[in-house]
Amino acid sequence: MKAFLFAAAVMTALTCGAKELKVLMIGNSFSQSVLTYLPEIAASAPDCKLKLGQAMIGGCTFEHHCKVFRQAERDPAFRPYWTNLRFDPKQPRNHQANLKELLTADKWDIVTIQQGSHQSWRPESFGTHADELIRIVRKYAPQAEIVVHQTWAYRADDFRIAPENPAWKISQKEMYDRLTENYIQLAKRYRFRIIPVGYAIELSRKNTPVKFRLYDPAILDTLNFPDLPSQAGDVVGNMHWRKSAKTGEMEIRRDTFHLNCRGKYLQACTWFLFLFDKKPEDVKFIPNDIGDKDAGFLLQCAAEAVAGFPQVGK
Numbered sequence: 001m002k003a004f005l006f007a008a009a010v011m012t013a014l015t016c017g018a019k020e021l022k023v024l025m026i027g028n029s030f031s032q033s034v035l036t037y038l039p040e041i042a043a044s045a046p047d048c049k050l051k052l053g054q055a056m057i058g059g060c061t062f063e064h065h066c067k068v069f070r071q072a073e074r075d076p077a078f079r080p081y082w083t084n085l086r087f088d089p090k091q092p093r094n095h096q097a098n099l100k101e102l103l104t105a106d107k108w109d110i111v112t113i114q115q116g117s118h119q120s121w122r123p124e125s126f127g128t129h130a131d132e133l134i135r136i137v138r139k140y141a142p143q144a145e146i147v148v149h150q151t152w153a154y155r156a157d158d159f160r161i162a163p164e165n166p167a168w169k170i171s172q173k174e175m176y177d178r179l180t181e182n183y184i185q186l187a188k189r190y191r192f193r194i195i196p197v198g199y200a201i202e203l204s205r206k207n208t209p210v211k212f213r214l215y216d217p218a219i220l221d222t223l224n225f226p227d228l229p230s231q232a233g234d235v236v237g238n239m240h241w242r243k244s245a246k247t248g249e250m251e252i253r254r255d256t257f258h259l260n261c262r263g264k265y266l267q268a269c270t271w272f273l274f275l276f277d278k279k280p281e282d283v284k285f286i287p288n289d290i291g292d293k294d295a296g297f298l299l300q301c302a303a304e305a306v307a308g309f310p311q312v313g314k
Contacts, residue, residue, distance in 0.1 A: 024111045117152075152179075200269075265286075
């Protein structure tokens with residue numbers, strides 16, 4: 001009930017067009033990508049003002065957030081987070097902070113939390129450390145609504161979930177189902193709302209007319225620059241050629257779990273529609289590297305996810 005009343009108050013203020021929504025993301029690279037397009041989408045909407053802060057450690061889990069918080073409590077000079085916020089005008093390139101500094105840097109309306117993706121499918125990873133992180137947020141940003149950022153299942157060619165001999169012994173669908181259940185159970189425990197990015201990604205995979213095609217990883221050793229396997233059909237993952245610092249030769253680098261530019265746009269649209277209670281027609285910004293028709297498809301997936309995901313915090 002508290003989360004619902006707070007969310008209603010935020011939406012009421014936003015409809016008046018006078019309030020800047022202040023959001024702090026406690027996360028990792030899966031929240032870092034929100035910064036790519038969300039500020040521009042919000043800026044393109046005349047009645048939406050957004051301050052978006054990031055507290056980022058690569059691959060950070062609930063457990064690690066708590067560990068570095070306790071270390072910073074013992075040593076306030078310890079600043080393990082990268083942030084887009086600036087604390088010292090005399091040092092504009094200094095983007096390091098600790099969590100207490102970030103939580104008290106402003107009167108945040110919303111603070112988002114998420115599990116590290118490699119732990120997201122494990123229910124035991126959503127226990128005591130998630131509870132501890134929530135207590136930290138409530139202590140230093142008591143006015144903020146805590147919102148859960150649902151992460152996503154990796155691309156099907158990731159070695160941990162690939163159909164042939166997956167390292168985690170689960171499929172892409174199982175990874176999605178498990179992480180979603182874990183986020184829902186956390187949200188139920190605290191009556192939190194969820195930003196359904198993982199669901200939006202699943203909808204894009206289901207609805208896209210071009211499906212991602214698995215390939216034999218051995219083919220990567222036979223390709224010559226600039227050839228790559230087809231990557232169409234998924235908003236997660238990217239492959240590119242890069243010169244090796246060790247050998248001086250071009251080699252293929254494969255990323256099967258971060259969002260590509262299409263995924264980042266889908267993520268940003270989902271956040272925008274969720275945070276500001278907007279409709280697809282309110283999104284005016286389309287990046288130059290995404291076609292208008294494709295952007296419309298991604299936006300529709302975001303809208304369907306926000307409208308259809310079960311919110312236990314309401």
